[in-house]
Amino acid sequence: MSRSEQLPASVPVLSLRKAIYRAAHDYHGGVTALALDMVMDYDSLQKKVKHDFEQRWLDPDELEEVIRLTSSPLLLDALMRPAGMVWYRPVAAAPTKDALLAVSKVLHETGLFVASMHEGAADNVWETREVQLLEKYGNDVIRAVLGIMSGAREAMEAGQHG
Secondary structure, eight states, X not given: OOHHHHSOSOOOOOOHHHHHHHHHHHSTTHHHHHHHHTTOOHHHHHHHHOTTOOSOOOOHHHHHHXXXXXXXXXXXXXXXXXXXXXOOOOOOOOXXXXXXXXXXXXXXXXXXXXXXXXXXXXXXXXXXXXHHHXXXXXXXXXXXXXXXXXXXXXXXXHTOOO
């Protein structure tokens, strides 16, 4: 079995143009609703988010509005990848036994995935998809752990002890 057949089904980090396209089309109501919420002409937005159309591009204010309205994890991943950074939405996860076990499970599954990559490390030949998936899983783990930490701090500050 090849390494690519062992990879879990997951969406790697998309290019920025493709992530904008997906964010706009995945928005509740699609591009039409996004254009209305941005108070923008539908045709103009449609042309600007199309990933295979190079003539037009969102201006910085429009891009900021797309990010704010869609809150698309795919778009946030695409924006952060070039800087080698991980985005984090401060959503506290309850620091319960079940939540900690869920994070433990994510860490375990990620560990198994990383262990399955031993062939890439042994021959120093890493395929693009393998590296993208490794980065995605790493970022997911970081976000899960930060959520538990945030929830524990909120519980401590609110005086909730169980």
